[in-house]
Amino acid sequence: TNEKIFVEQKLAVESIRTFLNSKTSYDVLPVSYRLIVMDTALLVKKSLNVLLQNNIVSAPLWDSQTSKFAGLLTSSDFINVIQYYFSNPDKFELVDKLQLNGLKDIERIIGVEPLDTASIHPSRPLFEACLKMMGSRSRRIPLIDQDEETHREIVVSVLTQYRILKFVALNCRETNFLKxxxxxxxxxxxxxxxxxxxxxxxxxxxxxxxxxxxxxxxxxxxxxxxxxxxxxxxxxxxxxxxxxxxxxxxxxxxxxxxxxxxxxxxxxxxxxxxxxxxxxxxxxxxxxxxxxxxxxxxxxxxxxxxxxxxxxxxx
Amino acid sequence: SKEEDSTISILPTSLPQIHRANMLAQGFPAASKISPLVNKKSKTRWHFGIRSHSYPLDVMGEIYIALKNLGAEWAKPSEEDLWTIRVRWKYDVEQNRTNNEKIPDLMKMVIQLFQIETNNYLVDFKFDGWESSYGEATRHSTISDDEMSTFSAYPFLHLTTKLIMELAVNS
Amino acid sequence: LATSSIKHNTLCVASIVRYKQKYATQILYAPL
CATH class of the missing domain: 3.10.580.10 (CBS-domain)
Incomplete structure (x- = not known):
């Protein structure tokens, strides 16, 4: 029986990989979905209200000065702000007025590695998006396309490990053989x-x-x-x-x-x-x-x- | 058979109510002062465009003043349609032109005043394509709306926020 | 264009855009 379970698991994993190679990140997107984006000029404390109000923990940032995607706001950014404040308790004023485009400076001051946000085109295979995401520490990957006319970046959506595993769990019956x-x-x-x-x-x-x-x-x-x-x-x-x-x-x-x-x-x-x-x-x-x-x-x-x-x- | 041999469960002491009771029972000093975050699911209430109760001509005047302050230009309105403004707005961003390709930089927008009911008006903003300030006919004319499949709304959203802020500040 | 009331000096605008065969409600939060 163990031998049978071993073989079935191996075949199931291979079949799930085939599935992940046959689908694109675009396929994971619901037919209709919301994407909340924040202008980098927003105050960090306001961005917190936006996340909590929408019951989300991360959002892509948009730099309206360059009309470009400016990375992802994640809980790591708030952890950095807390650590900065903890080592600089006199800087309350600065923390209170900190804008999202100031988060990079906080990273540099406290000496943490910036989250290397890889991104991928929505029509690339889902397997490829997963590999890229595993390389980045943010556990999520933005799907970036280009506006056909202006060639400016479009943040189409952000895929997370949770969303991808849920997509596999919902669409691959082979998960039943992972015994x-x-x-x-x-x-x-x-x-x-x-x-x-x-x-x-x-x-x-x-x-x-x-x-x-x-x-x-x-x-x-x-x-x-x-x-x-x-x-x-x-x-x-x-x-x-x-x-x-x-x-x-x-x-x-x-x-x-x-x-x-x-x-x-x-x-x-x-x-x-x-x-x-x-x-x-x-x-x-x-x-x-x-x-x-x-x-x-x-x-x-x-x-x-x-x-x-x-x-x-x-x- | 799945459920039988699964030992997956939810840790009882991690449920907020039980955790709170344990903390109070153990007399943690701050325990009585800390209240749970109210995950207010305040559904964002959306409005179509922006509403106004001012007189229609006043609203149009405010919009023209705001557009002028923001450096936008507009087509001279036709007599029979005073309530529609056809705007053309230079979208000024740091263009790091890679292969100095010509990116259309004039956004067109249609701003229209609607009457909802007596003394209740609505200003609607609609994206109306791109033009190039160097006169090239943009490809928009060739790509029909149906074929257009990758459009970024962010420049349009950004300019409307600037216009709405100008209107809010002026009023 | 959809707008939501200005709260905490933050403006929120949105528009529903077709992306290929799917519909994205792109929402932008910007400081007033």
Whole structure:
């Protein structure tokens, strides 16, 4: 049976790759969709209102001076602003008046790598968009075309790992044959998993996110049992509340900013299969799976990046 | 059989209500002061164009003044249609012309005043193609609207925001 | 052109554009 499961999984992965090569990024777009874009002259704090008001965590930027796409606004930008403010508490005025086109300066001042936003033409194969996206840390890829007449850039949309995995989960029945336990696939991040406790100052958790280029920090108790996860997008709520100047706040207290419609942290064990993982991605808005053992102790993290990487390049 | 052998679940202590109760129970100092973010799903309310309750001629006057302040030009209105303005507007952006190709730089726009009901008017803005300030006939005339499949609205949206701001500031 | 009321000194305009066979509501937020 194991042999059969092994072979079926291998064939299913190959079939999903064929599917990803046969579709374009344009195919993933709904027939009718919204694309929210922000002018780079907008204040950072106003852009936060726009994101929260539209229940989104990222948006493409448009530089109306050059009439060009100016990269993506993501939670990393807000993390950079918090870190800048933390090391320059006297610069409140500057942070308050910071425009989106000033975010590059903040990156340079605090010495972080700019998010290398690759982009791709909407009619390129989806497989190619996934490969390009894996190369960039922003976990999303803008689809850029050119206006036929003026040759100016058009931001057609932005694809995320979540949207692509959901597209696969919804359209590829082969995901039902991914029956091997995820513990056997070598795709779980198990070594040196960054973690913290409820009492950890939230600024320390934010610095862990930023310095390790990760989007979530599991929170454990004294025995290593998983209690919660601090996510990069939680930073938006911190800034919105203006409580980023109270950075002595603990992670546990900062998590109280989460809105009540937060769906909770998804956990799994290494005996789970990608077939059920993809089933959950099809049905729910899940952005990662925290791997625990039978006693609920943290053993690893399975991110959407890990899953997509396996589907594209694993086996 | 999927559900049986799956151990995927949602961590109870991560649900906001349970987390909040735990934090208060453990007496974290700031716990009682921090309220959850209200994800106000305030649906953006959209309007067609911009509304005005001023007298029609006043509205037209304000629009012409705003267009003049912004350096736009317009065709002389015909007697029988005083409520439509055909605008041509130089779209001034830093053009890093790669192979010094001629990019059409004059945007055409039609601004029209509609009456919704007594004392309630609506100003509609419509994109009306590009022209080149160096006189070349743009290809727009050749590409019919149906074939036109990749159009960037951002220059049009940007110019309308400038016009709306000018109107808002002036009024 | 669609507009939404000016809030927090931020202007929001939009237009629905056909992109090939799909419809994108392109929304731009700009400072007033």
């Amino acid at each position: 091997r336990p995820i513990g056997e696939l070598g795709i779980i991040t198990e070594n040196d998993v960054k973690r913290c406790q409820m009492t950890t100052p939230v600024i320390d958790a934010i610095q862990l996110l930023s310095s390790n280029g990760i989007a979530s920090i599991p929170i454990v108790d004294d025995n290593g049992v998983l209690l919660n996860v601090y996510e990069a997008i939680d930073v938006l709520g911190l800034i919105k509340g203006g409580i980023y100047n109270d950075l002595s706040l603990s992670v546990g207290e900062a998590l109280m900013r989460r809105s009540d419609d937060f769906e909770g942290v998804y956990t799994c064990t290494k005996n789970d299969k990608l077939s059920t993982i993809m089933d959950n991605i099809r049905k729910a808005r899940v952005h990662r799976f925290i791997v625990v053992d039978d006693a609920g102790k943290l053993t690893g993290v399975l991110s959407l990046d890990d899953i997509l990487r396996y589907i594209l390049l694993g086996e």
